[in-house]
Amino acid sequence: MTSDNQWRQRFTDLLAGTHSTTGDPVDAGARLVVLDPDGSEAFRAALARHHRFVDDDQIVWIRPLIGGQDTTDGYLFDLGVTRRRSLHWATARLVDEAVEIDLVNGQRARIEPADGADLTELSRWDDFTNRLTPDEDAELRRLEADSWQGRYA
Numbered sequence: 555m556t557s558d559n560q561w562r563q564r565f566t567d568l569l570a571g572t573h574s575t576t577g578d579p580v581d582a583g584a585r586l587v588v589l590d591p592d593g594s595e596a597f598r599a600a601l602a603r604h605h606r607f608v609d610d611d612q613i614v615w616i617r618p619l620i621g622g623q624d625t626t627d628g629y630l631f632d633l634g635v636t637r638r639r640s641l642h643w644a645t646a647r648l649v650d651e652a653v654e655i656d657l658v659n660g661q662r663a664r665i666e667p668a669d670g671a672d673l674t675e676l677s678r679w680d681d682f683t684n685r686l687t688p689d690e691d692a693e694l695r696r697l698e699a700d701s702w703q704g705r706y707a
Contacts, residue, residue, distance in 0.1 A: 561646045562607065565614070565653045568665055569603050573651070583676040585668040586618055591660045600672040601665070602636075602679055604695040612658075613640045615697040619675050622682070629678040633694070633702035 567573055568584035575581070588597040599618035606615040621635030641663050646655040652666035668676055683691060690704055 558646075561648050561653050564648055565605070565665055568653065568667060569601055569605055569616075571603065573667060583668045583673060584665050585672040586616065587664045587666065588657075589662045589664065591662075596661060598672075600668050600675040600679070602676075602694075604697065606697045611642070612644070613642050614655075615640055617694070617697065619679050622675060622678055629682060630706060631679065631682050632706065633704070634707040637700060637702065638697045 571582035571584075573582050583603065584601045586597070586599055586601050587595060590596045597618075599620050602617035602619060604617065607613070608615070615638050617636060617638050619631070619636060621632040622629060623632075641655055642658045643655045643663075644658050646653060648654075649664075652664050655663040655665070657663055683694070686694070693699070693704075
């Protein structure tokens, strides 16, 4: 049985990229794969490097990386689309290199090492966040707002 601290630490490590084989966290990151009760894939996206646990409600806030596009100003994300999402869990455990979370709605979320296109999208996100002011970056990392009223909306 996986302890609460074990899966949370692995979750944190995956998002931070500390599982990098090169020792550089920007070479690694996480993706979210959500499976319906029948095992079919319902959603897949790379995850931003920040999260927030709300223990009283068994919720973890994350930011799936959707809404990015190549523009004349470089690759940009629409922060009105790339907004926070919650995972409301019933149970969680370590499975191989990943964290599997049974969600209260019957779906299963798997947070696993990103690769391929998902890792490319995370790299684009890392580059994009370098454009943000320190205040904008801090606001995104807090994962407290459901909408974005600033630049890039």
